[in-house]
Amino acid sequence: MPLPSYSRGKDSSAPLLRWDEVPDDFVECFILSGYRKLHCTAQECLASIFQPTNETLNFWTHFIPLVVCLSKFYQLFFLATDLPFHHPFLLPLWCYASGVVLTFAMSCTAHVFSCHSLRLRTAFFYLDYASISYYGFGSTVAYYYYLLPQLTLLDSSAMTPYLRGLGWHVDYALLLGLYSAFVLPVAFVLAVTCTFACCKSRTGDCSYPFAIRTFVFVMPLSMACPVMIESLLFDLNRKNPTLVLYFYRRYFWLLVAAFFNVSKIPERIHPGLFDIVGHSHQLFHIFTFLSIYDQMHYVEDGLDQFLKSPPTSPTFSGTLGFMMLLIFCLGIVVRNFLSRSNLCKEE
Template sequence: MRECFIFSRYRRPNYTVMECLCSIFQPTNETFNFWTHFIPLFFFLHMFYNFVFNNMEVSYDHPFILPMLCFAFGVSMILAESCATHGLNCLSLQLRQTFYYMDYVALNFYGFGFAIACYYYIFPLLTVMNPTRRIWLMLPIIFNVSRIPERIWPGQFDVIGQSHQWFHLLNFLTIYDQLCYLEYGFTSLVKSPSIIPSCKEANEIG
């Protein structure tokens, strides 16, 4: 299947798994789509690991960590699924469609995980989302829908610089901004003992 305004560097259908894996190191129109989510995946896994296990405020087994784990699961799932989609979508036409359907499933897990984290870390502070965060949410959508820059210069961004790659990079910045936002809310609430129960109190409640 061909994308609008992308003319070349397509992989042929019915690749083997090994050919798919080798292709992510070759200049195809999926190469940077893969790497722009593969590298952020390990970046966020590292950040979530530090947040959970190297947290100076609470221990890793404190119940108040759980909403962040929900967010971490959603982020990891959407990035890993995106990597699988862009890396393996030429195995067959049927698998291509399956991978893209799973992309939407992962997107819902990510949104659900972020909503849970916001409910526990942000809503108690009644913090209003500032305009910068609204921009981060809108920019990826604008690039993905407008097909800019390849709409303006068709065929010039077949390998690098196409709108979907900008969509990925801006998604990375959006998730990073969300993580900073959640860490701020988490730290603010943890420093308010009257709001957050201790681990012992939380276990007694449970």
């Protein structure tokens, strides 16, 4: 009896496979062809990014944004200000930049080497989820230092009279103190929880994995609620039109990206037609990049405002220290799920 077509082979020029010729874990909904063989060597995996497979544009739709973002961050750290790149005022930007770069780089790696082995595929996608959570927390750190201090909503001297005019007699300074003390720890816990949920969604007993992953990726976005509330209560568009434009356009791109990620359109409508070019995961990548690119604009604007009159100096423990602790915790989550994975028998 001939071996299944996804068993180990030496022919690097083997034709691409159909969905029924690869392990179930490789099959993507409504993608019928264009699959690479299992157990490709590292060289074969790298060569495949220049061949028309169903993973090729998944790689390029994150590699090109990675190059664009690296260029942008180089400009911000070394050309845009007179500060040395290691200045404390730039620590939140390092947190944010490391999250953006790591997310794109990890996704590129996962899509390229996912056909090396089942276990490595699983490991890379767990790490991909962890990197997205890391990026989400890095964004919150940048918001906390660069954007939130500009908001009237977080100014006790402005909000206390405003609330009293509405008949609310609350200790707003106390509420702000609690918010400032807990916003980063809550975002930290949320990042770890989201990674756990996404890794759990790849187990066999999960009924709606794409919906769950989309939901938990959206959860950290709630940390930007103060900006949204500010725009509703006060004339934020007059005060900071750059923030309003890019902030809401970013969320529009995210909604579009979530739609494609959950709906599996257009391949759901015409299975097989979009196997190589135009399927939902590629569109998801494109609109995710657009959202991050808009976010970079208003983070840069927030940095400019912060440098004009810094309300406080970021500390190492409150920025990169948090990020290093998060890496440790996310590593524990990923290692825990990898130890549960029983993939050796499948290989």
